[in-house]
Amino acid sequence: MIKQKSRQVLVDLEYLKIADGWFFQPAAKPELDISNIAEGGLGIRHKPYWLAYSRDGAAPQSVTSENMILLNSLNPGIKYPKTSLDSLYGEDRIQGLIDQKLLCEATDSLPDHHDWDPLARLYYNNARWNETNLDGTEFAQSATLNHYLSNGRNSAPPLTYLPNQAKSSIPLPSGTFNDFDSLLRKRRTCRQFDSNRFVSLQDFSSILDQVFRFTSTISTNSGLTLATRTSPAGGSIQATQCYILVQRVNGLAPGLYFYCSESHTLHLIGSNHIDSSEVQNLSLATRFLAGQEYFANAAAHFIMTTRFDRLFWKYRGHAKALKVSYLDAGHLGQTLHLAATNLNLGSYISAAVNDHLIEQALELNPAKEGVVALAGIGIRI
Ligand SMILES: Cc1cc2nc3c(=O)[nH]c(=O)nc-3n(C[C@H](O)[C@H](O)[C@H](O)COP(=O)(O)O)c2cc1C
Numbered sequence: 001m002i003k004q005k006s007r008q009v010l011v012d013l014e015y016l017k018i019a020d021g022w023f024f025q026p027a028a029k030p031e032l033d034i035s036n037i038a039e040g041g042l043g044i045r046h047k048p049y050w051l052a053y054s055r056d057g058a059a060p061q062s063v064t065s066e067n068m069i070l071l072n073s074l075n076p077g078i079k080y081p082k083t084s085l086d087s088l089y090g091e092d093r094i095q096g097l098i099d100q101k102l103l104c105e106a107t108d109s110l111p112d113h114h115d116w117d118p119l120a121r122l123y124y125n126n127a128r129w130n131e132t133n134l135d136g137t138e139f140a141q142s143a144t145l146n147h148y149l150s151n152g153r154n155s156a157p158p159l160t161y162l163p164n165q166a167k168s169s170i171p172l173p174s175g176t177f178n179d180f181d182s183l184l185r186k187r188r189t190c191r192q193f194d195s196n197r198f199v200s201l202q203d204f205s206s207i208l209d210q211v212f213r214f215t216s217t218i219s220t221n222s223g224l225t226l227a228t229r230t231s232p233a234g235g236s237i238q239a240t241q242c243y244i245l246v247q248r249v250n251g252l253a254p255g256l257y258f259y260c261s262e263s264h265t266l267h268l269i270g271s272n273h274i275d276s277s278e279v280q281n282l283s284l285a286t287r288f289l290a291g292q293e294y295f296a297n298a299a300a301h302f303i304m305t306t307r308f309d310r311l312f313w314k315y316r317g318h319a320k321a322l323k324v325s326y327l328d329a330g331h332l333g334q335t336l337h338l339a340a341t342n343l344n345l346g347s348y349i350s351a352a353v354n355d356h357l358i359e360q361a362l363e364l365n366p367a368k369e370g371v372v373a374l375a376g377i378g379i380r381i
Contacts (some may be wrong), residue, residue: 079106112367115312190346193378234324298376
C-alpha cells in the first residue's frame with residue numbers, strides 16, 4: 001500500500017478571505033413540495049444551488065444559494081477578522097464554509113499554483129485520477145467499440161476524411177524507402193512483455209541517453225538555462241523530467257529512480273510512500289497504470305512529469321502552456337518508441353494513469369510538478 005501522509009490542520013484562524021481557484025456552476029435538485037400539489041402540480045419543485053469545482057481536482061461540492069450570496073458579498077482582496085464574520089453570519093455557517101475550503105486563512109504568501117492559468121489548472125486537475133481501475137485484464141478494442149454502439153451511439157464518423165472545402169486531388173509520388181522507414185513501420189505498441197526476461201543495462205542506458213539526456217545546454221541573458229534533447233521542446237525549457245520504475249533491468253535493484261538528464265546518472269529515490277514488495281509483485285505498476293496489466297509487466301516504466309514551476313516561470317499564467325507540456329511528453333514518447341524498436345524491444349505509452357498515486361509515491365508537490373504519461377520498455381513475447 002502507498003502510505004498516507006497525515007493532513008495538516010489549520011488552527012486558530014484570525015483572518016479569513018475568499019479562497020481562490022473555485023469555479024461555480026448552477027444546478028437544481030428536485031424536492032418534495034406539498035404546496036405545489038395544492039396548485040395542481042406533481043408536488044415537486046426544483047431547488048437551485050451551485051456546484052463548486054476546485055482547481056485542486058477534488059469532487060465538486062454543493063453550495064447553497066444563500067452561501068453564494070454570502071461569498072459574493074465579500075471582497076476577494078480583503079482580509080476579514082473571523083470574529084466579525086462569525087457574529088454577522090453565525091459561527092456554524094462560517095465554519096461550514098471553512099470546512100468546504102471556500103473561505104480560508106488569509107496569509108500574504110502566494111499559493112504554490114499562482115503561476116498557473118486558472119482555467120488550465122481546473123481542466124488539469126479534473127482530468128486526474130487517484131485509484132482508477134480500468135480492469136485491464138481483457139483489453140479488447142472490439143469489445144470497447146461494441147460497448148459504444150450498444151449504448152445508443154450512432155455509427156462513428158468515418159475514417160476517410162476530406163474537408164468540404166477540399167478541391168481537386170493531386171496524386172503524390174510514393175516515399176523513398178530506407179532504414180528509417182523500416183524503423184518507423186516496425187514500431188508497434190507492445191502489450192505482451194516477457195515477464196521472465198530482463199533488459200540489459202546497456203540497452204536501458206542507451207534509451208535514456210537517446211531520449212532524455214540533454215544534447216546541449218544554452219545560457220540566456222535572463223539567467224534561464226535552456227537545453228536540447230533529441231526531441232523538440234517548447235521554448236527549450238525542458239520541463240519534462242524522467243523518473244523510472246525499474247522492474248527487470250540487469251544490475252539494477254527493482255525500485256523507483258530519477259534520471260538526471262544533465263549528468264546521465266540514475267538516482268535511487270528513497271520514497272517513504274512505497275512498499276518494496278509492491279514493486280516486486282508488479283502491483284505498484286498495475287496501480288500506477290490504472291489496472292492495465294498488459295503494460296504493468298514491462299521491464300521498466302519511464303514516468304514523465306512536467307515541472308510546472310519551471311514551464312510557467314516563462315509562460316506565466318498562459319492558457320497555452322499546459323498544451324506545450326503534453327506535446328513535449330508526446331514527442332519524447334515517440335522518440336522512446338523508436339529508440340526501443342531500434343533495439344528490438346517492445347514499448348508502450350499511456351496517459352491513463354493514476355496521477356495522484358504516482359505523485360504521492362514520488363513525493364511531488366502537484367502544484368509544481370505533475371505526471372503527464374508513463375512509457376515503458378521490455379522484451380516482447
Ligand atoms: C497519448 C497516447 C496514450 C495512449 N494510452 C493508451 C492506454 O492508456 N492504453 C493502451 O492500451 N494504449 C494506449 N495507447 C496506445 C494506442 O492505443 C496505440 O498507439 C494505438 O492503438 C495504435 O497502435 P500502435 O501504437 O501499435 O501503432 C496510447 C497512445 C498514445 C499516443
